[in-house]
Amino acid sequence: MDIPSYQDMLAAHERIRPHIRLTPVLQSDHLNALSGARLFFKCENLQEPGAFKVRGATNAVFSLDRDRAAAGVATHSSGNHALCLSYAAGLRGIPCNVVMPHTAPEAKKDAVRRYGGTITECEPSTSSREETFARVQARTGSEFVHPYNDPRVIAGQGTCAKELIEQTGGLDIVTAPIGGGGMISGTCLTLAKLAPDTQVIAAEPEQADDAYRSFKAGQLIADDAPQTVADGLKVPLKDLTWHFVSNHVSDILTVSEQEIVDAMRLGWKYLRLVIEPSSAVPLAAILKNAERFKDKRVGVIITGGNVDLDRLPWTEGA
Amino acid sequence: MDIPSYQDMLAAHERIRPHIRLTPVLQSDHLNALSGARLFFKCENLQEPGAFKVRGATNAVFSLDRDRAAAGVATHSSGNHALCLSYAAGLRGIPCNVVMPHTAPEAKKDAVRRYGGTITECEPSTSSREETFARVQARTGSEFVHPYNDPRVIAGQGTCAKELIEQTGGLDIVTAPIGGGGMISGTCLTLAKLAPDTQVIAAEPEQADDAYRSFKAGQLIADDAPQTVADGLKVPLKDLTWHFVSNHVSDILTVSEQEIVDAMRLGWKYLRLVIEPSSAVPLAAILKNAERFKDKRVGVIITGGNVDLDRLPWTEGA
Numbered sequence: 044m045d046i047p048s049y050q051d052m053l054a055a056h057e058r059i060r061p062h063i064r065l066t067p068v069l070q071s072d073h074l075n076a077l078s079g080a081r082l083f084f085k086c087e088n089l090q091e092p093g094a095f096k097v098r099g100a101t102n103a104v105f106s107l108d109r110d111r112a113a114a115g116v117a118t119h120s121s122g123n124h125a126l127c128l129s130y131a132a133g134l135r136g137i138p139c140n141v142v143m144p145h146t147a148p149e150a151k152k153d154a155v156r157r158y159g160g161t162i163t164e165c166e167p168s169t170s171s172r173e174e175t176f177a178r179v180q181a182r183t184g185s186e187f188v189h190p191y192n193d194p195r196v197i198a199g200q201g202t203c204a205k206e207l208i209e210q211t212g213g214l215d216i217v218t219a220p221i222g223g224g225g226m227i228s229g230t231c232l233t234l235a236k237l238a239p240d241t242q243v244i245a246a247e248p249e250q251a252d253d254a255y256r257s258f259k260a261g262q263l264i265a266d267d268a269p270q271t272v273a274d275g276l277k278v279p280l281k282d283l284t285w286h287f288v289s290n291h292v293s294d295i296l297t298v299s300e301q302e303i304v305d306a307m308r309l310g311w312k313y314l315r316l317v318i319e320p321s322s323a324v325p326l327a328a329i330l331k332n333a334e335r336f337k338d339k340r341v342g343v344i345i346t347g348g349n350v351d352l353d354r355l356p357w358t359e360g361a
Numbered sequence: 362m363d364i365p366s367y368q369d370m371l372a373a374h375e376r377i378r379p380h381i382r383l384t385p386v387l388q389s390d391h392l393n394a395l396s397g398a399r400l401f402f403k404c405e406n407l408q409e410p411g412a413f414k415v416r417g418a419t420n421a422v423f424s425l426d427r428d429r430a431a432a433g434v435a436t437h438s439s440g441n442h443a444l445c446l447s448y449a450a451g452l453r454g455i456p457c458n459v460v461m462p463h464t465a466p467e468a469k470k471d472a473v474r475r476y477g478g479t480i481t482e483c484e485p486s487t488s489s490r491e492e493t494f495a496r497v498q499a500r501t502g503s504e505f506v507h508p509y510n511d512p513r514v515i516a517g518q519g520t521c522a523k524e525l526i527e528q529t530g531g532l533d534i535v536t537a538p539i540g541g542g543g544m545i546s547g548t549c550l551t552l553a554k555l556a557p558d559t560q561v562i563a564a565e566p567e568q569a570d571d572a573y574r575s576f577k578a579g580q581l582i583a584d585d586a587p588q589t590v591a592d593g594l595k596v597p598l599k600d601l602t603w604h605f606v607s608n609h610v611s612d613i614l615t616v617s618e619q620e621i622v623d624a625m626r627l628g629w630k631y632l633r634l635v636i637e638p639s640s641a642v643p644l645a646a647i648l649k650n651a652e653r654f655k656d657k658r659v660g661v662i663i664t665g666g667n668v669d670l671d672r673l674p675w676t677e678g679a
Contacts, residue, residue: 067385072409088633315406315666317633348633
């Protein structure tokens, strides 16, 4: 297990800085009043491809030596990593192959294609995805960039917490959603050194709570094919992300599907940001556990904003 | 006619700075590619009450001497000025009375009430609004802050273009929607002095094109009760805003209802911002007149983001 270091994160930031946005940190007096906390929203949905995953993907793509890069990159992903890797590969002018479940949101599939990625579809289970991917990679010989269990990716994601601390001047708590754990791991990596007194609290859907159960059990427990509106958070922790979660995360809070949809709507209404369901999970957790966050300076990583605008969860079935 | 000066705008900026946000300027590679221009979106939808009108409203409220302020402020508005004046009055702790058409979006009425404003409803016509307002003002004795035909308001709106020029380092063109003309007038006021080579191009719905027709005719032509999805742009120019429009605007471009809705959706999808229909009018005009804007550095003022999330124009009637 090749654990990325704080130096790797700093190197990643230098490497990706020309290619990514320094996203703004926004506040809302109304959401502060509602939560009782002072919330600082780090808007990774405002990255060009609409998600924080552009950080890790860009770091991986631009880390490759010229020969390795020429064969391209490949991945499997529930969505944002796929489109961000396609975007990063496009920046460098190399091919990108992605394996996506056929159930992935159309908005994310369209974006992969727009950025020049080639999609191979699979069933919406971890096992089908890994099997399909093995075939694609054998055929193309391209460099595998795992969506989160990859030191280059974790180092890249860690640059977000660095900016957030620099932009806010310090925080009591940083919250982010947890799926595979790439953002949370990068956040732990960065804060352990840069702001060791800042707690990292992860937020997870009840219906995809492998990280919560692993955290409470003290050992890695895997799910296969959980169902949640937060489509970016269906994937399980792996050894590298479990390392960071088990060693540095202060707590994991879970929220219901309805709480996620309600928080997503609050984000649209009061932040005037298009945020995807996964991005609303930390806000839902803050509102549900208000006493935990009361009067604290809390960083909230808005992870992405790629939403199918024809299928909003609060109008579904209405 | 009391025409505000550049010094009034500078004084307004000092006065309101502690109360408003320095909103970010965002870019989208995708929208740049689509338009052929280099677009700089000034995100006034990210003001706490969700609209640029907080600038003029705050300037007016904090300009009042203590005795005048104690009697409160009053206005009539199709929406954002009403809620921004309520918000600004709340900041100073004084009453605010607003007259709104009963057809105004519920989201905007709710916000007025949330900020502590008192609503009196009227019919959706300029004449009914003015008549109802006269009664309210006579009863309360409060200070009238017109939504746009007021030098304090225009000076406040002009602070937005000041920030936009400072944040971008200079632009070839600034575009903004035109309804009553407050934002366009403030933009003209500021740019005439700060960036005299920067063109000001206004964008207007075809279905509420009194500014366009006035501009082409060289004299003020008023509408009553036009219908457009861009609910913030139904009001007509008045003498003070006509002064700026007739003297400094380079052109006025009009767009259809469908073009507004399409551009609004583009903003949601690629900027990941919740923008209201009025805010999409300049982007629609740029895409429709691409040759005009090709290779130019274009500032686009995103005027507001107060939308009824249950009634999106691309799902209406679907």
